[in-house]
Amino acid sequence: MAYYSHSQTGNDDPGARIPRRYAWVVFALSFGLLLSDYMSRQVLNAVFPLLKHEWALSDARLGLLSGVVALMVGLLTFPLSLLADRFGRVKSLAIMAAVWSLATLGCGLAQDYPQMLAARFLVGVGEAAYGSVGIAVVLSVFPKHMRATLTGAFMAGGMFGSVLGMALGGTVAAHLGWRWAFAVMALFGLLLAVVYPIIVREKRIAPPSPGNASSTATATATATATPPVRVPLRSLVNTRSVLGAYVGSGLQLFVGGTVIVWLPSYLNRYYAMATDAAGGVAAMIVLVSGLGMIGCGMLSDRLCRGAPERKFSLAIAYSLGSCLLLSLAFAMPHGAAQLAVIGLGMFLAAGTSGPAGAMVANLTPLPIHGTAFAMLTLVNNLLGLAAGPLVTGVLADALGLATAFQLVPLISVAAAAVFFFAKRHYLADIQQVASRPYIRDIGAQAAA
Known part of the structure; x- marks a missing residue:
C-alpha cells in the first residue's frame, strides 16, 4: 500500500x-x-x-x-x-x-x-x-x-x-x-x-501519540522553553482596515448571494422558463461566479506582490465593475445579451473574496487566523448571504423583482466605499499590528 x-x-x-x-x-x-x-x-x-x-x-x-x-x-x-x-x-x-x-x-x-x-x-x-x-x-x-x-x-x-x-x-x-x-x-x-x-x-486520522518517554520529555522541554503565544481576541477587530475588509466583503456578498438565490425566479417570471430550464441557466451563471472567484484571486496575488495595499484597489475595482455590469444587465431587454452581461457581472461580483481573505490574514496575528476567517464567514453570512435574499424579497413585493434587481447592485458602491476607507488606513494599521509584541512575522504577512 x-x-x-x-x-x-x-x-x-x-x-x-x-x-x-x-x-x-x-x-x-x-x-x-x-x-x-x-x-x-x-x-x-x-x-x-x-x-x-x-x-x-x-x-x-x-x-x-x-x-x-x-x-x-x-x-x-x-x-x-x-x-x-x-x-x-x-x-x-x-x-x-x-x-x-x-x-x-x-x-x-x-x-x-x-x-x-x-x-x-x-x-x-x-x-x-x-x-x-x-x-x-x-x-x-x-x-x-x-x-x-x-x-x-x-x-x-x-x-x-x-x-x-x-x-x-x-x-x-x-x-x-x-x-x-x-x-x-x-x-x-x-x-x-x-x-x-x-x-x-x-483512530485512523487522529495524530499519533508520542512513541516513547524520551520524545515526551523532549516535547515537554520544548514547550517549557517556548511558552505558547497568547493573542487577545480583540486583535480580530481592533484595526480600521480589518473591519473594512470584513464589512466590505459582506456587503459585496449581499449582491452575489442575492442574484444566485433569486435568478431562477427572475428567469421564470420574465423569460417564461420552466423550472428545469431556469435552474439550468442559473446554475451556469453560478459556475461563472465560481470561476470569477478563482480568477480574480489569482490576479490579485499576481498584481499585489510587494504592494499588498493594491488588494484594496482591486477589491474596489471588482465591486464597482460588478455594480456597473449588473446595473446595465438588469436595465437591458430580456434575451441572450442580458444573460451574457449578467454572467460578466457575476464573474466580478465574487472577485472580492480572495483580496478580502488576504487582507484579513495580513491584518490579524497568525495564531488566530482560524478565528479571523471564522469572523469573516460570520459577517459574510449575516450581512450578505442572509440579509440579501430577505431584503430583495421585501423589495420585490413592493416594486417587483425586476426593479429589485436593478437596485441590488448599488450595494456594491457601499462595499467599494468601505474598501476605500480601509485602504486609507491599511499601511498604518500594518505597522500598528507589527509593533505588537506577539507578532513575530508580520513582515512575511505584509509581503504576501
Whole structure:
C-alpha cells in the first residue's frame, strides 16, 4: 500500500503516516458531503416559482426561507466547531449530514409555510460547522505541502454543489414535483451520512501519540522553553482596515448571494422558463461566479506582490465593475445579451473574496487566523448571504423583482466605499499590528 514518503512530508507531518489511497477516499467522501451540503441549501432556489404559486407566498417570505439557512450558519459556526473538536470530528460530520438531510426531507414533506421554515432552520443548524470541520479532517490526512491545493479544491465544492442543487433540483421538480426535488437531495445526504463513519475512522486520522518517554520529555522541554503565544481576541477587530475588509466583503456578498438565490425566479417570471430550464441557466451563471472567484484571486496575488495595499484597489475595482455590469444587465431587454452581461457581472461580483481573505490574514496575528476567517464567514453570512435574499424579497413585493434587481447592485458602491476607507488606513494599521509584541512575522504577512 502506498504512503506519502517522509522525504516529501517530514517526520513531524501527520499526513505522512496515512496510506495515499485512504487519504483520497477520505477526501472524496468529505467532498461528497460538501456537495450534499450545498445541494440541500440551493435546491430551494430552483423551486421558488412552484412554492410561490402553490402556497401564494410573498417574495419576502420566500427570501426568508433562503436567508434563515445562512443566518444559522453564521450564528452557529463557532460553537458547533468547538463541540466537534471535543466530541470527535468524524462522528460530528456524520451527525451534521444526517441533520441537514433529514431536515431537507422535512422540506419535501412540509404542508405549509411554517413547517417549511422550521425545516429550513434545521438545515442551517446541520450545515453550520461542516465547512470548518470538514476541511480540518481533509487536511489531517494529507501532507503539509498539499494543503493549499486541497483547501482550494475543497472550497470549490460549494459552488459545484450549488450548481448541482439548482440544475438537478429544477429537473426533478419539473418531472416529479418540488417535493421530490428535496427528497432526492435528502437521500443522497443520508446515504453519505451512513457510509462516512464506516469508512472514515477517527483512530485512523487522529495524530499519533508520542512513541516513547524520551520524545515526551523532549516535547515537554520544548514547550517549557517556548511558552505558547497568547493573542487577545480583540486583535480580530481592533484595526480600521480589518473591519473594512470584513464589512466590505459582506456587503459585496449581499449582491452575489442575492442574484444566485433569486435568478431562477427572475428567469421564470420574465423569460417564461420552466423550472428545469431556469435552474439550468442559473446554475451556469453560478459556475461563472465560481470561476470569477478563482480568477480574480489569482490576479490579485499576481498584481499585489510587494504592494499588498493594491488588494484594496482591486477589491474596489471588482465591486464597482460588478455594480456597473449588473446595473446595465438588469436595465437591458430580456434575451441572450442580458444573460451574457449578467454572467460578466457575476464573474466580478465574487472577485472580492480572495483580496478580502488576504487582507484579513495580513491584518490579524497568525495564531488566530482560524478565528479571523471564522469572523469573516460570520459577517459574510449575516450581512450578505442572509440579509440579501430577505431584503430583495421585501423589495420585490413592493416594486417587483425586476426593479429589485436593478437596485441590488448599488450595494456594491457601499462595499467599494468601505474598501476605500480601509485602504486609507491599511499601511498604518500594518505597522500598528507589527509593533505588537506577539507578532513575530508580520513582515512575511505584509509581503504576501
